[in-house]
Amino acid sequence: MINPLEAANSELPKLKRELFGVIMLVVVAATLVVSWKTLDLFEEKLNPLITKKVSLIGEQIADDLALVAINGIPFSRVPDLKKYLQTTAQQHPEIDHVALYRNADDLLASGNPERDFDLSFNISGTDQFRLQIWIDQKFTQKSMENIIFDIGVLIFVGFILCIEITLSLVAFNITNPLSRFRLVLLRYQAGDFSRVLLLRGKDAIASSSRVIAKAVNDRARQEQGDKVVGQNKKFGSVKPLQQRSVADVRIPLFIFVFADELQKSFMPVFVKEVGTSLTFLPLDVLLGLPIMAFMAMIAIFTPLAGRWSDAYGSKKIYLFGLIPAFSGHLVCGFANDVVWIVFGRALTGFGYAMIVICCQGYIAGISESKERASGMAAFVGILMSASMAGIAIGGILVERIGFQNIFALSAGLTLIAGLIAYSFFISEDMKSREGFAREKTSFLKILSNTKFLVTILMSAIPAKIILTGFIYFIIPLYLFSLGSSAAETARVMMIYPILVIALGPLSAWVAGHGARTFKVLVFGCFFSGVGLIIFHQSQTVLAVILMIFLMGVAHAFMKAPQINFIMEIAETEMPDQGRTAILGLLRTLERIGSVIGPLLAGALVAFFGFSNAILVIGCLISGSAVAMLCYFAKLNLNASTVDND
Amino acid sequence: MGVLVFLSYFKYLNLVEEFTSSQAAAFSADLKQTALKAETLGLKLENLEQFKEVLERIADKEDRIATILIFNSRGKIISQFDRNQTGLTYEKDIVASSIMKSKAGNTWTLFTEKNVGFGRYLFTDMIGTKIFGLFLYDREAFQSENKVIKRDLIALCLFVVGPSVFILALMIFLIFRPIQSAYNQIREETTSYFVDGIVGTPSQRSEYGESMIEIRDLLQGRKSTSQDEVR
Numbered sequence: 044m045i046n047p048l049e050a051a052n053s054e055l056p057k058l059k060r061e062l063f064g065v066i067m068l069v070v071v072a073a074t075l076v077v078s079w080k081t082l083d084l085f086e087e088k089l090n091p092l093i094t095k096k097v098s099l100i101g102e103q104i105a106d107d108l109a110l111v112a113i114n115g116i117p118f119s120r121v122p123d124l125k126k127y128l129q130t131t132a133q134q135h136p137e138i139d140h141v142a143l144y145r146n147a148d149d150l151l152a153s154g155n156p157e158r159d160f161d162l163s164f165n166i167s168g169t170d171q172f173r174l175q176i177w178i179d180q181k182f183t184q185k186s187m188e189n190i191i192f193d194i195g196v197l198i199f200v201g202f203i204l205c206i207e208i209t210l211s212l213v214a215f216n217i218t219n220p221l222s223r224f225r226l227v228l229l230r231y232q233a234g235d236f237s238r239v240l241l242l243r244g245k246d247a248i249a250s251s252s253r254v255i256a257k258a259v260n261d262r263a264r265q266e267q268g269d270k271v272v273g274q275n276k277k278f279g280s281v282k283p284l285q286q287r288s289v290a291d292v293r294i295p296l297f298i299f300v301f302a303d304e305l306q307k308s309f310m311p312v313f314v315k316e317v318g319t320s321l322t323f324l325p326l327d328v329l330l331g332l333p334i335m336a337f338m339a340m341i342a343i344f345t346p347l348a349g350r351w352s353d354a355y356g357s358k359k360i361y362l363f364g365l366i367p368a369f370s371g372h373l374v375c376g377f378a379n380d381v382v383w384i385v386f387g388r389a390l391t392g393f394g395y396a397m398i399v400i401c402c403q404g405y406i407a408g409i410s411e412s413k414e415r416a417s418g419m420a421a422f423v424g425i426l427m428s429a430s431m432a433g434i435a436i437g438g439i440l441v442e443r444i445g446f447q448n449i450f451a452l453s454a455g456l457t458l459i460a461g462l463i464a465y466s467f468f469i470s471e472d473m474k475s476r477e478g479f480a481r482e483k484t485s486f487l488k489i490l491s492n493t494k495f496l497v498t499i500l501m502s503a504i505p506a507k508i509i510l511t512g513f514i515y516f517i518i519p520l521y522l523f524s525l526g527s528s529a530a531e532t533a534r535v536m537m538i539y540p541i542l543v544i545a546l547g548p549l550s551a552w553v554a555g556h557g558a559r560t561f562k563v564l565v566f567g568c569f570f571s572g573v574g575l576i577i578f579h580q581s582q583t584v585l586a587v588i589l590m591i592f593l594m595g596v597a598h599a600f601m602k603a604p605q606i607n608f609i610m611e612i613a614e615t616e617m618p619d620q621g622r623t624a625i626l627g628l629l630r631t632l633e634r635i636g637s638v639i640g641p642l643l644a645g646a647l648v649a650f651f652g653f654s655n656a657i658l659v660i661g662c663l664i665s666g667s668a669v670a671m672l673c674y675f676a677k678l679n680l681n682a683s684t685v686d687n688d
Numbered sequence: 689m690g691v692l693v694f695l696s697y698f699k700y701l702n703l704v705e706e707f708t709s710s711q712a713a714a715f716s717a718d719l720k721q722t723a724l725k726a727e728t729l730g731l732k733l734e735n736l737e738q739f740k741e742v743l744e745r746i747a748d749k750e751d752r753i754a755t756i757l758i759f760n761s762r763g764k765i766i767s768q769f770d771r772n773q774t775g776l777t778y779e780k781d782i783v784a785s786s787i788m789k790s791k792a793g794n795t796w797t798l799f800t801e802k803n804v805g806f807g808r809y810l811f812t813d814m815i816g817t818k819i820f821g822l823f824l825y826d827r828e829a830f831q832s833e834n835k836v837i838k839r840d841l842i843a844l845c846l847f848v849v850g851p852s853v854f855i856l857a858l859m860i861f862l863i864f865r866p867i868q869s870a871y872n873q874i875r876e877e878t879t880s881y882f883v884d885g886i887v888g889t890p891s892q893r894s895e896y897g898e899s900m901i902e903i904r905d906l907l908q909g910r911k912s913t914s915q916d917e918v919r
Contacts, residue, residue, distance in 0.1 A: 046895035047873035054867045065859045070689075073852040077689055080844050081696045088837055089703060096711045099749055103718050135714070186706070190699045197692050217867070231903040247871035251878035255903065258882050262907045436691075443698035 048228075052221055055213075063209045070201050078194040085190070086183045093137050093182060098162055100135055101176045104128070105164040108143070112168030118143065136185075140177035193530060196435045196537070203428045207297050210421075214290030220248045223286050227252070230284075236262070238284035285469045287408055289418040295361070295464035296402045296422075297429045299368070302456035303395060304433025305440070305449050306375070308533035310334065311520045313446045319381035327649035329381050331516050331641030333388040338511060338641070340392030342634035345400050346627070352401035357408070358468035360401040365461040368394025369454050376450030387450075394457075399426070405468065424544075431540045438533020489628055494612040494678070499632045501671035502568050502605060505664045506598060507636025509571055512644035513594070513660055514539055518587065521653045527584055535588055542595030543602070550600045560604040560611065561675065567601030568668035575661025579654050590657070605629075689852075693845045700837055704830070705804075709795065712806035712823045715746045719758065719821050720810045727814060733758075733766050743769035752829040754803055758810075759783050761790075761818040786822050803827050 111121055118124060128141045142160070160175035179185075220242050227240040239256035242249035306313070311330045319329055352360045371391030378384045406418040441449050490496055514536060522532045553563065574593030578586035606626065613625045647656035722742045723733060733739065743756045747769050756769040763783050782800065786807045789796035798805035803824040810819045874896060881900040 047870040047877070048896050051867050051870040051874070054870065058863060058867060061863045062860065065856065065863065069852050069856045069859070073689060073848050074692060077692055077844060077848050078696075080848075081693070081841065084837070084840055084844070085696075085700055085703070088700070088833075089707060092704070092707045092711070095750070096707065096714055099711065099714045099718075102749070103714070103721075107721075135710075137710075186703055187699075190696060193695060193699065194692065197695070228899055228903065231906065232899060234906060236907070247875035247878075251874055254878050254882045258904070258907055439695055442702070443695075 109167035300429035305437030325649035331645035344396035364397030504636035512640030546599035571597035572664030
């Protein structure tokens with residue numbers, strides 16, 4: 044007979060797929076129905092307003108024409124009457140067409156519409172003439188274009204939430220209990236009764252686990268009694284079995300990052316609005332300071348927070364990290380000067396560094412290697428999806444609830460993330476102090492590798508400069524100057540993470556299928572700046588979209604080759620220092636770019652204006668790719684000369 | 689779904705504000721035309737009876753308008769219409785805040801306890817003074833319309849969410865059925881060996897049942913009997 048435990052386990056992948064499909068289908072269908080009916084409802088309510096306005100305009104035109112008629116001037120002798128009617132129609136986007144009719148004949152018209160008129164007006168002083176107006180029937184729909192885009196964004200965010208919620212629900216209710224139950228049974232079969240599994244719930248796994256746990260506890264108590272009379276065997280004190288899982292981290296991390304990203308689409312605009320009393324720096328440079336402070340705190344505290352997390356446990360550090368993160372959001376919300384915003388973002392950056400690194404550490408501590416590897420991929424996915432959702436929702440919400448309330452919302456969500464983490468995280472995950480004291484890495488030795496250093500300086504740092512300097516700093520300000528709303532800015536900014544996620548697997552495939560990593564890396568770096576150079580002068584939203592598109596594609600293709608190339612060129616240091624240390628150093632050093640980016644972009648905007656600042660950044664990034672190419676070409680040339688000699 | 693309805697409602701409010709503001713633009717054009725005609729004829733704006741006529745005509749066309757104020761950049765009210773004839777007690781404050789706001793742009797929106805105001809720059813007179821118009825709409829009229837749309841949106845949301853939840857629950861039930869039978873067997877076998885006096889035997893025994901017997905025997909400190917029982 045089939046083992047039911049194995050049968051349930053083998054059903055899981057299919058169950059996840061079906062569950063996700065069904066939830067997605069129902070959510071998307073329901074959202075589309077609500078959206079469609081909402082738009083219908085709005086059209087129904089807004090159309091009378093438009094008709095009312097057009098009717099007012101019609102009456103005004105009719106009044107003007109009445110003046111002509113009352114004074115006995117024939118309309119055919121009024122100079123530029125047709126032009127007057129056309130200009131009036133053009134001045135009001137609600138009007139499609141205006142015409143002056145004598146009887147049924149078209150006398151003066153600004154076009155030839157195929158349908159019947161919408162409004163008709165008498166002209167005092169004449170019975171023969173009538174003014175007729177056609178309303179632009181698509182005007183309401185055009186006015187609601189923004190809503191349609193927002194609905195699209197919300198469906199997209201709903202899609203992300205569906206993934207997160209489905210994965211978490213399945214993990215909490217089925218996958219994790221099943222795997223823990225299997226683990227504890229294997230332990231028992233091996234004669235190890237030191238742990239019991241206590242699951243909450245009414246399902247078979249939870250109730251079975253409790254039944255077995257009771258038997259184990261009873262036996263342990265019985266043995267404790269025997270021990271008194273000197274007959275102790277293998278049952279010591281029984282402890283509950285705790286096993287980490289990615290699902291413990293998923294929701295708290297998602298909510299925390301989502302809360303932090305809410306401000307991204309408007310931060311520089313918010314800073315500009317708050318203003319400052321400081322005069323020693325140009326305003327444009329000051330605008331970049333909050334982003335810079337945030338990035339700097341992450342760069343400084345990420346390595347330290349990693350060690351704290353190892354020493355004190357992920358749960359404690361997560362909860363501790365919430366204090367500065369929460370306070371930072373509140374400080375920003377109440378800020379009345381740039382200085383306070385910088386302070387608030389620095390605090391949040393400190394908290395962010397602790398929370399993100401302890402979540403990463405938590406996943407790294409998963410005992411099963413397969414789950415650990417997929418957990419690391421999930422970690423990056425959670426960060427990216429929370430970032431996209433946060434930017435999008437923040438941009439939509441800020442238009443209505445204002446900057447301050449967004450920060451209050453972020454603070455509230457941070458607390459919710461903390462509450463969830465408190466109940467989900469497992470406390471027992473500290474490394475022994477001896478363990479981490481031994482983990483010392485010689486960073487100087489890695490940095491003495493010139494190829495490594497050149498790659499960091501010419502590829503990794505420029506990639507971060509363009510990300511924080513151009514996307515996070517220039518884009519919100521530039522689009523604001525072009526008249527875009529925060530929601531539009533958010534939609535444009537979202538293109539970047541979407542491309543990076545969507546093209547990530549393709550990039551990894553290209554990197555793993557014979558493409559020369561160096562060439563892909565150089566081309567990626569070069570093309571990320573090319574978009575900025577080509578489109579810097581056309582001051583339109585479309586040009587910005589194209590810049591981000593080219594940059595996103597280039598960065599997506601750079602990511603995997605960058606790691607592969609770093610591993611190739613650091614192969615001599617790899618045996619001594621380890622892969623993790625080299626990658627850690629790459630991540631730490633590239634953050635220098637994140638810190639420099641907003642400051643550099645601010646200074647460039649202050650001195651050259653938006654267009655030229657974008658051009659300079661583009662040239663800088665593409666130029667660094669060329670410089671890297673030249674350096675490695677020269678190295679190869681020297682190497683081949685030595686070989687020939 | 690809730691977020692969608694919530695955000696759509698706010699977007700709707702924005703659109704209504706935009707449309708009403710553009711309506712005020714059409715009224716302003718009427719006022720501007722009248723004033724320019726008067727100026728051409730050398731008439732003083734303050735004494736212009738036609739202004740009052742135009743204001744009344746505008747108010748007739750839009751019953752949500754409570755008050756219309758025409759004032760200059762020095763804060764002097766040139767002409768006004770007050771539907772309730774009660775007189776605004778705070779008109780000076782309104783004019784002062786409008787002049788402040790007019791410095792930032794040619795159009796502005798003003799919210800007071802009872803009104804929503806849409807202000808516009810009209811023209812500059814012959815001596816270089818800027819003339820502005822402010823159309824104060826009755827806030828209650830706005831709010832009652834908004835209440836209707838809010839109610840409709842909530843009803844729509846509930847109307848869609850209800851059946852969606854039902855369909856989802858049904859589909860989830862069907863998806864979980866295969867795993868449910870496995871779970872039932874786990875429950876039955878565990879109960880048989882650990883609850884029913886520890887010696888019970890289920891109707892059919894699986895590999896899982898054997899592991900239960902093995903664990904039970906280990907717990908009782910005796911050699912596993914699972915294979916014997918199978919035989």
